[in-house]
Amino acid sequence: MSARRVHCALALLVLAVAAHAVIDDALDVIRLGKEIGEEVLNSWDVIGRPFNVSGGVELPLIRRREREVLARLAQVTRTIERLELRIEKLGSVAMFLAKAGGRGARLELRLHELADLLSRVAAANRQMREYVRLQQELERATLEDFAEWCVSHDSGALPGLLERVHSLISPPHKHLLGRGILQLALDDLQEDHPDLCDLQLSPHQLIYDMYNTISLTEIKGYAMMQFSWMLLRIYGKGNFTQEASLTRQRYGERSARTATAAKAALAMARRDVYRCDPPVHKEGETYAEVTRLLQGYIENEVDMNTEGTCRDNCAYYTLAERHDCFKDQFCSRQETCNGRIINCQYIDSDMNVCQASGRNNKRRYEWIEYENGRRFGQSYSCSRLPDKVDSWWRWLFWHCSYCMCLCDESGPKSDRYFSLWDSTSDVKNNKVVTGIRLVKHGRVFHLQISEGTLGERGAVKAGSWVPIQKFDPNDQGFREGTDYHTLTYERRAIDLDELDSPVGHVLTGVRFRMIGAHLHFEIRSTPFNYTTGRLSPEKGIWISNDNTEGAEKPRSQLTLHRPDIPTRSPMPLSVDSKHDQFIEFTNTDFEADAAQSTVPFIDIQSVQPLKGGGLSSGAGLIHRGAPGSGGFIAVKLFTYDYSRHVKAEVPPSAYEEPTSEFTPIIN
Structure with missing residues (x-):
């Protein structure tokens, strides 16, 4: 600017x-x-x-x-x-x-x-x-x-x-x-x-x-x-x-x-309100991550088939799993992928690998340097001694190659759950949504709202944030598809929609819902009387854009091209999504980050017009990004449209006396 x-x-x-x-x-x-x-x-x-x-x-x-x-x-x-x-x-x-x-x-x-x-x-x-x-x-x-x-x-x-x-x-x-x-x-x-x-x-x-x-x-x-x-x-x-x-x-x-x-x-x-990049990105304060959904993973082809052979090549293993650890080579020194191994590719025979240190580290590797000169990730000092990883020949005929793959593993280090529970204001007590944010509790992402009391002529008395309903997907009684959605390689799309209420309605709730394989965003809209400020709870409706890939005009995909970690972006990330799009969670670029992070990140900054004292009519899910960046999934609000209530009322004039009774003042 x-x-x-x-x-x-x-x-x-x-x-x-x-x-x-x-x-x-x-x-x-x-x-x-x-x-x-x-x-x-x-x-x-x-x-x-x-x-x-x-x-x-x-x-x-x-x-x-x-x-x-x-x-x-x-x-x-x-x-x-x-x-x-x-x-x-x-x-x-x-x-x-x-x-x-x-x-x-x-x-x-x-x-x-x-x-x-x-x-x-x-x-x-x-x-x-x-x-x-x-x-x-x-x-x-x-x-x-x-x-x-x-x-x-x-x-x-x-x-x-x-x-x-x-x-x-x-x-x-x-x-x-x-x-x-x-x-x-x-x-x-x-x-x-x-x-x-x-x-x-x-x-x-x-x-x-x-x-x-x-x-x-x-x-x-x-x-x-x-x-x-x-x-x-x-x-x-x-x-x-x-x-x-x-x-x-x-x-x-x-x-x-x-x-x-x-x-x-x-x-x-x-009328849209959203958050821009903060002065400093802080995990847990301004953003959170989906972790280990798809992550770069090194595996030798000998360990990805039941026969323990090297007869094929890396590209053969588009969907596999780890079956063994041949002679306790590099497989014994790295953290194993206990899920699915996807889309393997051959880069080079030999490499140096800097594994990430720390038991709770989300990353597997900090960087990888191949013998042919290619580098994956940001190459800098390694907190531990790098591993020398070399492919080998077997029986002179078969080359047992180390492949660069993606690991889809739903385990304790993978935060990939989204709550499907409604987040609504207390409409019976005349409360409306005054703010919205995405929050991460444990391994689950939730939509959270703040609510305020609606008064006459669009006035809102600021209230507080409504506590989220916390749960752990592994606990008994919680069901996939009903209480939460689990991201997987096949079901990792999230719809980007900007939804507004009809005239005479205000925002009273938000939620995620599943439509096919897509995580879908919806709002609840409730009619109200502008003069008195009273809601009509029994007439509230849920509004969504139920467009699917099979529709006559299907949603368009917002594709991330070689995305890096968004917090590394040298420029501000602006809104680059449009209504009626979708985006898929994916891995970061191999060369930029060794495919170790899941993008987009989740922007968890609060969107709260006038600190909870503003009236809103709609909400949306957007993406802020730039070429080469994974960007952020973020929420936005639409403030209420006051234009129809703007008018001029001329003051009453009954006090006027007949002009003939007026006598000019003579000095």
Whole structure:
């Protein structure tokens, strides 16, 4: 990624962090705008008609009305504060902006300008809250001066700030200023961003959170302006009915255009969330391995037939097993393959073999060096004395060759099991899936979910990870094909699918299932009421892509070409799989690794949008890889599509008085 794109991503993440601080409390800005509008309407009813200060109205009456309006304003600010309980996260915004500073890219400049405008409106809102808190000790002139700034025509006053924010979202002259900032942000986010992987955000979430941040700023500005008109009316500066109406009208226009721009961007934004490569690969923390499924193994042909002869060649032994150990040669010094021996090939007669040390080592060999110069594995110092392995002639006619084969051995060192049990959220208690990961317990891989409680309008209260149901395949009562799947040479395919729920449904479960010889991924989808947040557990369904090799348009295979251990990759491994594919677990390349590892590895990093506070509608199984790498099998989530819920509601206008009753103020 170029330096400019990194800085643009950071600037976008600034707004995302700000938005998360706002949306974490999960109160919807559309509902908030409606509540504020109703409160403004009620507040206009409280103050009634304007006072004629020159007519001798008593000051206590003015102060009483002032207190009533400020009390209403306090209610409004408390409502807004419900969306800002974690606004202190904005402290990290300055840090991100400092890193992204000094660049001239159009998007980045606009993001900086937007962040500046939002912070200035937020500062004014904090000042207003402070005035409300100290109203008993403030002079009328202080409140009057602040109210006049809130409705001033000066470009640096509140109305001007709001108009400048809006011009960034919906440029008034697109042929001169280009597209709005949401569309520019979308274009920048359509490519992979490691920063989004780290923060666990989908582009859709980021655009939606930017929209919420901007909408909340509009609500703050609208509330401040309306209550400023009320205060100025109380102070006898005029009627301001028409001005209040124009303020409401302009707020409605801006909100509608912002919603339109947001819907257009959201409709095109990707909703997938997955993990990228960590800074450092750590087995057991970021990845796990299927072990000894197919592993490079040296065997002499004399030991692979019952007669103990050398009449054939290595290629003859496509499927064999070890029958004996002729004269206790190399076979007696190495770990025996007690399973099937597959696809043997002749490389050279003689070799030096560095066997792996350690009783629990997954590898058999560290490297192999043939007399003809070929090397298998990374050749470096050997922790033990290398073995000299030489083929031999028997009775002058037959050459007893050492073959390089693959061993398929299901033993205590082979972790090749996948749980077939459902992993579902507690739908009866209104809980949904908020995270997903692959975990390895013992020798079994499991799908694990985190769950959270679904609330109104897509709000999710973060919960915890649901404990997996642990078991050992060797224990009594557990059955192959029902409780677990065992990978073998013939049954080692895993389907790569990206599954999403129908409209009006959310993700409530995942599982593996067998379809023929393929390990298959499925999701459970449950309908819900967006307004109330209530699930309908009895209507939940399992969704899958049951495409097979015998279908009219069968799945395509993602083939690994001479794959090396993925943690050795010099470049980041990006998603290279597509929906409706499959991949087979296989051995690493002979020359790169002596075929000692099983790839792909399993990415066990958690995928958990907004740390368990995000709503998801789908999930998938993907492969991250590159040419020459075995890559990783990984999970992904699809965040909920909020675009259909984005709309602008114009505040109620019942407080408006007939225009004929308005009398302009004459100074």
